[in-house]
Amino acid sequence: MLKLLHLSDIHMGSGFTHGRINPETGLNTRLEDFVATLGRCIDRAIGEPVDLVLFGGDAFPDATPPPIVQQAFARQFRRLVDADIPTVLLVGNHDQHSQGQGGASLCIYRTLGVPGFVVGDRLETHRINTRKGDVQVVTLPWLTPSTLLTRPDTEGLSMAEVNQLLVDRLRVALEGEIRKLDPAIPTVLLAHLMTDTARYGAERFLAVGKGFTAPMALLARPCFDYVALGHVHRHQILCESPYIVYPGSIERVDFSEEKEEKGYVLVDLARGQAQVEFCPLPVRVFRTLEVDVTQESEPQNILLGAIQSADIEDAVVRLIYKLHAEQIDLIDNTALGDALAIAHTYTIQPLLVSQLARPRLPELGVGGGIEPIVALQTYLANREDLMDIADDMLKATESLLAQESDPYFETVVSASGKNLPEDPPPENDTQQLRLL
Ligand SMILES: [Mn+2]
16 A cells, blocks of 8 residues: 655745734744644655655745745755655646746756656656555646637637537547556546536536636546545545545635635555545634624623634634724724734724615616626626626626536536535535635
């Protein structure tokens, strides 16, 4: 049995607004958190020791991280070189440079010829020699339409049609890799992508417009003994035969990940079998305190009470409270800050609630029978604050409406459905798609 450590979505160097400068080091404390957490993953890899480390992509917020961040990342991965543990670094969407192919921030490891390191910046099969024998890793980095399609291919096509064309091309390209595989040795597919599965429910809709979405049937192939994914920050096991797993991000990147457990995955692997274990990491707590004081005569006391009864020590905290304009004078912001000082960092976000109910849009009030898309257009025309994203919302809606009657879509859902575990979808589904 081979032992693998699979981690993903490190995003080192992001979320600095949730940290503060450590006066002893001069560094942002969130960078220190991310480095410590990555260090714990590497500790485990060396302590086991594992035979191979797989990184699922998105090392930094972008392809050109500052040298101090790049170096902090390299210092941790360097320990795998010293421990003689081969490592595959996959290129995620955040690692891709907008100019040209590949991920500059990760390709440096290939350029420098770091021993035992493989950079997955294209669809390719790597045969890797480990202490426990050979393993094949097929790398599939983040795909953009320009990877497999030319501009004339996509001219005049909707987003759903472009996605379909991309799936068709990828199916052919992946088939080419699969035919070259040695069926006798353990095989892993390492991919940075969004999957489109029956289990996703509402998130599937949120994914529209966020880029390429791969059908599960493309990944759930018996030639793969384990499918190691990256991109979605919430840990989830999509399929058990073969195992298809998102380990999720290793640290909370923002408040959308407040309630998610963070960690990495250990895999025992042999040809035709795999066992997985999710290993939680002790990461910085994020805590949202939501208080509505609009009905309160002593709003300050209510807010202080809410802060004092919450477990906020060393956490990244945001206090969001609703109040009326005439209550503003009753709030002492300095005292709130004092009460929040035991947090690692905090923000206070008062929301002024207007006492006038918003009038209904007259266009939507009568008649009843109105096309969904027209209703949305009318709504958006009255919401200046949504102007920037109105076009995207309309496009996404059109694509959803088209998709509903698309026979291909039905096929994908049923084809992948049979491999899925029967668990009900997790709560907070909408959070699952908050990708960074
Ligand atoms: Mn990503």
